[in-house]
Amino acid sequence: MRRFAPILIVLALLATVPLATSSNVVLNFLVVALLIALVGQGWNLLGGYGGQYSFGHAAFFGTGAYATAILQVHYGINAWLGLFMGIAAGALVGAVIGALSFRSGLKGSYFALVTLAFAEVLRIIASVAPITGAGVGTLIKLDLRPEAFQFQSRAPFYWIILALVGLSLVLTRMIEDSRFGAYLVALRENEDAAQALGVNTTMVKLLAMTISAAITAAAGCFYAQYFLFIDAGIAYGPWISVEALLAPIIGGIGTVCGPLLGALVVKTLGEVTKLVTGDAPGLDLVIYGSVLILVVAFAPRGITGILLDLRHRLLSRKPAAPASLGRGHG
Amino acid sequence: MVEPLLRVEQVSKRFGGLLALDRASLLAPARRITALIGPNGAGKSTLFSIIAGFAPPSEGRVIYDGADITGEPPHRLARRGIARTFQIVQPFTTLTVRENIAVGSHLSRPARADALAAAGEVARAVGLGELLDRPAATLTVAGRKRLELARALAIEPRLLLLDEVLAGLNPSEIRDMVPVIHANRDRGITIVMIEHVMQAVMSLAEHVFVLSEGRIIAEGPPQAIAGDPRVVEAYLGHGAASRMVAAGTAHA
Numbered sequence: 001m002r003r004f005a006p007i008l009i010v011l012a013l014l015a016t017v018p019l020a021t022s023s024n025v026v027l028n029f030l031v032v033a034l035l036i037a038l039v040g041q042g043w044n045l046l047g048g049y050g051g052q053y054s055f056g057h058a059a060f061f062g063t064g065a066y067a068t069a070i071l072q073v074h075y076g077i078n079a080w081l082g083l084f085m086g087i088a089a090g091a092l093v094g095a096v097i098g099a100l101s102f103r104s105g106l107k108g109s110y111f112a113l114v115t116l117a118f119a120e121v122l123r124i125i126a127s128v129a130p131i132t133g134a135g136v137g138t139l140i141k142l143d144l145r146p147e148a149f150q151f152q153s154r155a156p157f158y159w160i161i162l163a164l165v166g167l168s169l170v171l172t173r174m175i176e177d178s179r180f181g182a183y184l185v186a187l188r189e190n191e192d193a194a195q196a197l198g199v200n201t202t203m204v205k206l207l208a209m210t211i212s213a214a215i216t217a218a219a220g221c222f223y224a225q226y227f228l229f230i231d232a233g234i235a236y237g238p239w240i241s242v243e244a245l246l247a248p249i250i251g252g253i254g255t256v257c258g259p260l261l262g263a264l265v266v267k268t269l270g271e272v273t274k275l276v277t278g279d280a281p282g283l284d285l286v287i288y289g290s291v292l293i294l295v296v297a298f299a300p301r302g303i304t305g306i307l308l309d310l311r312h313r314l315l316s317r318k319p320a321a322p323a324s325l326g327r328g329h330g
Numbered sequence: 331m332v333e334p335l336l337r338v339e340q341v342s343k344r345f346g347g348l349l350a351l352d353r354a355s356l357l358a359p360a361r362r363i364t365a366l367i368g369p370n371g372a373g374k375s376t377l378f379s380i381i382a383g384f385a386p387p388s389e390g391r392v393i394y395d396g397a398d399i400t401g402e403p404p405h406r407l408a409r410r411g412i413a414r415t416f417q418i419v420q421p422f423t424t425l426t427v428r429e430n431i432a433v434g435s436h437l438s439r440p441a442r443a444d445a446l447a448a449a450g451e452v453a454r455a456v457g458l459g460e461l462l463d464r465p466a467a468t469l470t471v472a473g474r475k476r477l478e479l480a481r482a483l484a485i486e487p488r489l490l491l492l493d494e495v496l497a498g499l500n501p502s503e504i505r506d507m508v509p510v511i512h513a514n515r516d517r518g519i520t521i522v523m524i525e526h527v528m529q530a531v532m533s534l535a536e537h538v539f540v541l542s543e544g545r546i547i548a549e550g551p552p553q554a555i556a557g558d559p560r561v562v563e564a565y566l567g568h569g570a571a572s573r574m575v576a577a578g579t580a581h582a
Contacts, residue, residue, distance in 0.1 A: 177442050178442060179436045179439075179440050179441075179442065179445065182429070182432060182433055182436055182442070182445070183433065183436070185422070185424075185425065186422050186425075186433040189421075189422035189423060189424060189425065190420045190421070190422055192384065192404075192416070192420060193416065193420035193421075193422065193481070194422075194433065195384075195403070195404040195405050195408075196382065196384075196404050196408060196413070196414050196416070196482070197408060197413075197433050197434040197437065197481060197482075197484070197485055198405050198408030198409055198434070198436075198437040198485055199405055199433070200403075200405045201405070
């Protein structure tokens with residue numbers, strides 16, 4: 001239980017925010033940040049713990065979003081049910097892409113490129129297929145009832161996305177403390193050595209990709225319900241693949257809270273940039289890029305790594321021995 | 331002789347035009363230490379890779395415990411009880427010593443706590459008990475070699491393939507390591523070791539196979555092998571054995 005206490009404290013604190021403020025600007029900002037955190041939690045499981053860097057998590061985000069939207073619009077299926085079916089659809093896409101790439105032994109940048117290609121193919125299909133609304137996109141009908149997963153105010157949305165992030169944090173912590181988690185980290189560190197110790201690395205990667213896709217798809221489902229509109233560029237666009245890896249890398253790759261921390265920092269930076277520059281188009285992306293380069297170059301374990309080093313230095317006055325421990329994460 | 335635990339039959343391996351292994355055969359009797367020696371580039375590590383499932387042979391078969399295991403993937407061989415170490419140590423660098431070993435312990439222990447506890451036991455058995463919570467990246471060469479051995483032992487193997495676990499160690503470190511290997515033989519583990527440190531081969535191995543240019547050129551008890559002219563020539567070059575004999579008689 002001690003391992004879960006910090007997560008529960010953070011969640012409890014965040015849960016009180018809507019009681020303190022009803023400002024739509026603040027809540028909207030936090031909802032979007034948590035949405036990115038959830039996308040990043042998915043990416044982090046496969047990329048951070050498993051070392052398989054995907055550039056195409058949009059494939060899962062978009063599948064979740066479209067599944068939820070299409071099921072409601074074309075088949076009249078309840079939005080809550082759509083959420084679960086969207087998660088399942090995302091997991092399925094993850095399993096298929098994973099099976100194709102891992103069974104053919106794709107690693108490193110080849111894996112990254114193939115995931116990017118899958119996401120792009122899905123984006124192009126979604127931009128022409130009639131069922132996705134093609135170039136026009138899909139609009140979910142306004143129906144402000146909790147049964148329809150739509151709410152008058154932003155607070156319920158906030159609590160729901162916070163709950164989803166909370167679930168993903170608890171799940172990640174459980175995986176950290178499991179055999180599956182140990183195998184996942186082992187294959188990240190050295191695939192041959194892991195195999196020699198009895199790890200079926202293909203299966204472990206496949207399972208990680210499926211869970212990872214499911215988490216990211218949940219964020220896609222939520223996006224569709226929150227904004228009630230998606231098109232191919234939003235759902236399957238490269239922007240979400242970038243957000244998916246930016247948050248965990250900046251926050252601390254392969255750590256439970258890294259994606260959440262990273263998402264809050266990245267989104268805050270983005271907002272500050274907009275305030276200062278008066279919404280110059282694309283400037284927030286320039287800032288993201290610069291921060292990413294700085295983090296990769298000087299703090300490979302992200303903000304979490306910096307915080308851990310600080311704590312280490314404060315607790316023990318001895319010279320910090322394993323300060324550069326995480327360089328192997330690469 | 332009792333039925334060997336491992337039997338390598340006429341294994342060949344071709345890399346393009348290069349014949350790395352040429353109908354090499356090898357037997358490892360149960361509960362014995364068998365050594366595989368030979369000059370650099372003889373094909374020892376290639377043979378190990380084939381036995382451990384990391385590379386398929388071009389021809390030939392590998393029989394383990396009565397079953398044909400040729401071409402089975404490493405993770406399944408591990409479940410059958412075959413463990414290997416790597417010549418170039420492959421620690422999980424960001425994990426602690428205990429976490430490294432626990433990856434092996436997990437094979438028969440799904441629960442994290444059980445695996446971590448078992449890892450502690452294994453670490454103490456190979457002399458890493460003091461370093462359990464140290465990151466693997468901070469270990470010395472000798473420490474990494476021990477870790478490599480500990481991880482392999484953690485899967486509780488019946489057959490242990492040791493690829494130069496003594497290489498790079500100084501004489502006193504070798505003296506410390508030899509009893510550790512011996513102890514595992516005494517616990518009933520069958521060991522096949524590739525080794526360049528002849529002093530260790532002499533004191534550990536009960537039977538030696540000599541590989542040269544992909545072929546097994548000699549086999550026998552260590553003392554017989556050391557004096558075998560074919561082995562001397564494989565290491566020192568053609569004609570070396572007769573020159574040594576000539577030099578020996580000249581001195582006499």
